[in-house]
Amino acid sequence: MLAEERRVRILRRVSEYGAARVADLAELFKVSEMTIRRDLDALAERGALDKVHGGATSRASRTEEPGFAAKSARQQAEKDAIARAAVELITPGSSIGISAGTTTWTLARQLTGIPDLTVVTNSIQIADVFHAAPAPNTSVVLTGGVRTPSDALVGPVAVAALSQLHVDLVFLGVHGIDPDAGFTTPNILEAETDRAMISAARRLIVLADHTKWRTVGLSTIARLDQADVLISDDALPADALDTLGEQVGDLVIATASS
Template structure:
């Protein structure tokens, strides 16, 4: 396949799925990592896609409070930061706990760490997160999937989800968020998802928010919880000093998760 043909095929994949990873493209086209990265640079230079760490996403001009990127788009953003955050978050979970994970790519990354923790009961409104635990095949883990209507970010929301959650009590909730500010708190661009997430917050004895630095200053249309409701917020070294100061004043504990050994 000639380079222009391959680049057109890559562009079609990005448009179809919202985002792609370099490793996936290497396998799909049977070329080197360097070749794929050059293709992405060429396409990005023409304004046809946006390069992110480890892959590429569609070019979006939508920045409003109701813009909701799809799961594939978000999955290739801040991957290294999300892995570090997930490692720190997983250390907070004890065997035998009842743990809730809201939908999101950071909580999905966390799920892969929790899959090795014995005797967990997992409550989630994410099919993708439920699949992580299903594939482990551990008989000592129980997964409760709420049901509901699926959003663009693959969250299950709506009356069915809320009704299921209201019957439950969990030890800790790991809440994925779209944005966070002092004024608006933790927010999402989907109002139905906010309602479902608020039900999860009420069901939890402890609230932990794993959120990379890009979430700071972003505001979704609907508030899930105030900053002060978070017992722990886990972010990464990219979080700027003013944000750290503001968050430290409001959340119970601010944790900065760096790479292994940092």
Template structure:
């Protein structure tokens, strides 16, 4: 097979599914790992895909672009793990918490095995499946119901009504983007409404967003930056962005990626809470 034919096949798969992984392409096309990586380099240089850790995704350049769950799962996996481990440290036994749909919150759900007696409300079938498959008898999982989006979130009036009468200790919110102007955003209008309803159920709101979300803007704002009690991000976030966010969020928690690599429990850099009289 000629290189151009191979690249066209890769591009077709990216357009069809939103993402490809190098390991899958090696098996499917019967070529070496390096050959696939060169093909991805060529496609990325032409602006037809975006290279990510272990593969490539479709190029997103509009505020309404919404990748599927599988496509998003290959973005910044090490950063998401670091963030999830840091967030898990905030959860105590007996907590009633909310988890919005998303790959970072899904990663958090996979690191809750050491926390007993949890009640978890989520609008994500994938998160509910993870929590149920753990086989814990001291865990209650409440799934909102609703219409399923490309990113596997359950949204719409059914989901919103299910959330309106709930009161949770803390809500962990995954987002598509964050910026000073737009706040925390999503490319899906229905998901934005549902996530706002979920955020209102929590006594405390913790936003989970890796550094690549900075300056990314979806079409709809979920909450403003100043509405987050805590923002958990990774140490890839530039210093100027940290300074800006510290002016808006009550507390900025920076999770070191290297410390989380291969770890089962997390640690983090010291957080940067504002003074009490500034909250």
């Protein structure tokens, strides 16, 4: 297969699925990972896709909502570090809310060894994590609702379910963080559902990597000063450190593995 033909097929696959990993593409096309990286470099130079750590994602507006697969390929080392820091806030026997998102999904994957949890979530993907590897005596409550491209369940059914519940902590994933707009999402119904989850919790912990800084989604979920804790990674820029250090209750910086 000629390089250009392979690149056309790579682009078609990334466009179809929203994202692709280098290792998966190398196996699919029976070439080395180095060859795939050169292909992705060439496609990124043309503006056909965006290179991310370990793969590539399709191009989308900053206010559009990418699918779960597209987001899960981004900043994985940072998400792992953030999740490890978040786990330290959870004790056996806690009741926790976990909003939809790939960073919160990464957290969920690290919680399956903590016993006696009650987990409330509006994420199909997160519920699946606990179904596949249930922790001892863990209960999972999955809200109903309308499914979004990122596999969140949102809307009046989800809001009604959350309004009847009470949890110790809520872990919130966000699309963007901005000094003026606060914590945002591109989905209006998801913002409403996230606000209901925040109202059900005693404390709000926001999980967001450095790329979310100064990204603004369509709808505000919460102000910066509503976050009791914000956990991000060590690539957060200096202006973000200053602003967030003043606004949020506690700013935790996790060190991502290289």
